[in-house]
Amino acid sequence: MMRTxxxxxxxVCDHCSYEGSTLLVDIDVAGVRDVIDEAMREEGLNDLRKRxxxxxxxxxxxxxTAAEEGRARMLDVGCAHGWFLEASxxxxxxxxxxxxxxxxxxAAARGLAIRxxxxxxxxxxxxxxxxxxxxxxxxxxxxxxxxxxxxxERLQPGGWVVVNSPARTGVLYQLxxxxxxxxxxxxxDRMWQKGFPSPxxxxxxxxxxxxxxxxxxxxxxxxxxxxSLSTRGLYARIRADRNVSFAKAAGVASVLTLASPALxxxxxxxxxxxLRAGT
Numbered sequence: 185m186m187r188t189x190x191x192x193x194x195x196v197c198d199h200c201s202y203e204g205s206t207l208l209v210d211i212d213v214a215g216v217r218d219v220i221d222e223a224m225r226e227e228g229l230n231d232l233r234k235r236x237x238x239x240x241x242x243x244x245x246x247x248x249t250a251a252e253e254g255r256a257r258m259l260d261v262g263c264a265h266g267w268f269l270e271a272s273x274x275x276x277x278x279x280x281x282x283x284x285x286x287x288x289x290x291a292a293a294r295g296l297a298i299r300x301x302x303x304x305x306x307x308x309x310x311x312x313x314x315x316x317x318x319x320x321x322x323x324x325x326x327x328x329x330x331x332x333x334x335x336x337e338r339l340q341p342g343g344w345v346v347v348n349s350p351a352r353t354g355v356l357y358q359l360x361x362x363x364x365x366x367x368x369x370x371x372x373d374r375m376w377q378k379g380f381p382s383p384x385x386x387x388x389x390x391x392x393x394x395x396x397x398x399x400x401x402x403x404x405x406x407x408x409x410x411x412s413l414s415t416r417g418l419y420a421r422i423r424a425d426r427n428v429s430f431a432k433a434a435g436v437a438s439v440l441t442l443a444s445p446a447l448x449x450x451x452x453x454x455x456x457x458x459l460r461a462g463t
Contacts, residue, residue, distance in 0.1 A: 190364045190372060203352050203393040205376055207383040209326055213284050219381055221424050222287065226265055228421025232414035237271040237319070239410065240348060241457060245275040247458070248315055248344060255265045256314035259338070261303045262321035266291035269298070276315070281306045304334040313338055317346040324382045332400035336461055345402060345459040348410065350375070352387035354453025356412065379427070395456050402459040409452035 186204065189196040195204045212219075248256045255277045260268050263280025264287055272278045279297040282288035288300045299306045316335045325331045335345045350357065357375055364372035377383040389394075394404050418440060422433040440447075 190361065191369065193373075193378070194376070200392060200395065201352070201389050202395075205383065205385050207376065207378060207385060207386060209383065210381050212333065213283050213285060214383040219379065219426060221426055224420045225424035228419070228424055230267075231416040231430040232411065233267050233319075234271070235414070236348075236410045236454070237268045240319075241268070241275065242273040243408070244272075244315060244344070244346065248276075257312070257340075258315040258317065259303075259307075260317045260319065261311045262318065262324070263291065263296075263298060266294065266298060268317065268319055269296045284414040303331065304338060306432075307338065312340050313343060314340050315344045315346065317348070319346075319348045319372060321351070323349045323384045323386045323388065324348050326385050328386055328396060329399055332397060332402060332459075336401045339461045341461065343461045345397075345461070347388075347393065347457040347459065349388055349455065349457070350384070350412070350453055351389055351451075351455040353389050353451050354412065354455075355447055355450035356453045357387065358415060358451075366446040374425070380425075388455075388457075390455075390457075393459075396429070397457075397459050402461055404457055405460040406456075406458040408456045410454040410456060411448070412453035413444055413447065415444060 185199045186195045187198060188194065189203065193206045195206065197203070222361075224340075242391075244258075255275070258272055258276040258278040260272070260278060260280040263269055263282050266280060269278050269291075277352050279299065280291070281299050281301060281303050282291065283300070283302050285300050288298050292298045317338060321452055322328060322331065332345065339345070360371040360375045363369070373379070375384070390404075390407055397404055419433055419437040422436055423430070
C-alpha cells in the first residue's frame, strides 16, 4: 500500500522500503525546451560519468562473455551523450537508444551507433543482447516492471541487466529527507528532479530492487557503488537547472566541494545492481 510521504507527489510503501513519485514524465523528445541547460549539464557530468563508466565497463568486460563466437552485444538504454558507448566499444558490440533527438543527433554525429526513440520500441523484433544497461535511466521510467520484463525478452540466456541508479540509502538523499522534514524542501525536490522534463519516479535500494527484479524473472547477482560527486564540473552541474541562480549554485558547489572528503566515507548515493537472467 502506497501513502503520501514528504510532499503531495511523494509516495512511500507501508510494507517495504520503496519510494516513488507521481511527478509527470514528459521527456523533451524534440529537444526544444529550455528547462535544462544541456550544455551546462554535459559539462557538469562529463568528468564524473566518464570515470564511473570506465569503472563499470571494466567490471562488465570481466563478467560477460558472448554465447557464440564474436563479441558480446550490449544495449545502452537512454545513452544520452554516448559516453558509455565510447567506454565500451573496445570490448562490446554496442548500440544506444536515446529519446531526446537533439542529444541523440549530437552523439551520432561523433560516429556512435545511436537510435532515436524509446526502449524497447526502437529495437527490431529479433534483436537480442548479452547486456542491457540503464545508466541513471531506470529511475525515470514510470513502469519499471514492464521495462525489466522487456529486458528479459531481449536478453540472451544468462544475460545481464545493469542498473546504475541513485539509491535512497545514500547520504545526500537522506540529508535532503532530513531537510524536508525541517521545512526546507528545495534539496529534496532537486534530488527527485522535480520540475524537470524527466524527473525521478523511483528511488531504489537493495531490498526494493531485489523484489522488483524477481517479479520480472531476474536475480540480483552483485551490488556495488560508484562516486556521486566530482568537484570538476560541480558548479556547471548545479547551474544546468536554469532556475538556480549564479550565487546559489556557487554556494552549493562550495559547500559540497568542502564536504566531499567526508561524503566519500558515508553511504554512497549511487549504486550499481547487476541483475542476471536465467540460463
